[in-house]
Amino acid sequence: MARDRNEVVVEVKGLRNSFGEQVIHDGLDLQVRRGEILGVVGGSGTGKSVLMRSIIGLQTPDAGEITVFGQPTIGRDETEATDIRKRWGVLFQGGALFSTLTVAENVQVPIKEFYRHLPAALIDEIAAYKVVMTGLPADAGPKYPAELSGGMKKRAGLARALALDPELLFLDEPTAGLDPIGAAAFDELIRQLSRTLGLTVFLITHDLDTLYAICDRVAVLAEKKVIAVGTIDELIATDHPWIQEYFEGPRGRAAASTREFGDPASADAQADRHPTEVRTNAADAPSQGGSADNHARDAAETQTGTR
């Protein structure tokens, strides 16, 4: 049965997060719709990763409501939380693979966690399929992360995120650290997978090329909330200074010109837009909190949470 592309898959209402005196989010609202690739941007330290961690249950907010697939995620008992978690995959910043496991074993971690009674041969087969699905050569399965290039590590992390056939994919800066060709290839992979598998994608990025190439809508974090959501053209039409500087500055213009000169991926993305809504509020520039040790933190989370 065809799925309603206006269905809200993730809904965040009135989110508040703080660390001691530092308030990260206050009154943050956001919706992610079925089948869209939603880019999430904002200055460093504006709380993009904390938002993602709140949605996936790694961060307990001070206040607010979060529903995923129509079900509240805060305060659920373990069984209910597990049932929801099975339906999403996460690629953390840096890939966060277990360094002592091979690629195939990394991909098997969530399968064994959630479906421990599956026969070993079937788990092997599923993992091998996911490895190939992300464009890795079949012989990458027995390799350790240290033997892989940066781009291959990202693909291995993506294979693990896809292990359970998720409907919803969270990606935290997936192209960070990749060369432009590798980044464009990874963008294309995400776009293809999202189309083929009907995935909904929540994608944190600083990469303007990624936004133009594959995102249906973009949410801008600033001033402790989501100050605007819409297509890039709609965002550019707003007069918020950070949005203007971001999209109309030299790097933004360079990324836009790539689109204008016929990048096929972005042309498709533009042609298949969802109905959009643009909201903006106060015109102040966003706060620029420092964000230390994100990579170490994500790796630590992966050690405990597998995704």
Ligand SMILES: Nc1ncnc2c1ncn2[C@@H]1O[C@H](COP(=O)(O)OP(=O)(O)OP(=O)(O)O)[C@@H](O)[C@H]1O
């Ligand atoms: N566990 C934590 N304890 C204390 N402060 C934290 C914690 N997690 C995040 N922060 C702080 O919250 C703020 C937002 O962090 P977050 O990692 O979400 O930012 P970000 O927008 O993803 O930044 P970047 O673009 O640099 O990755 C930062 O100031 C960060 O230092």
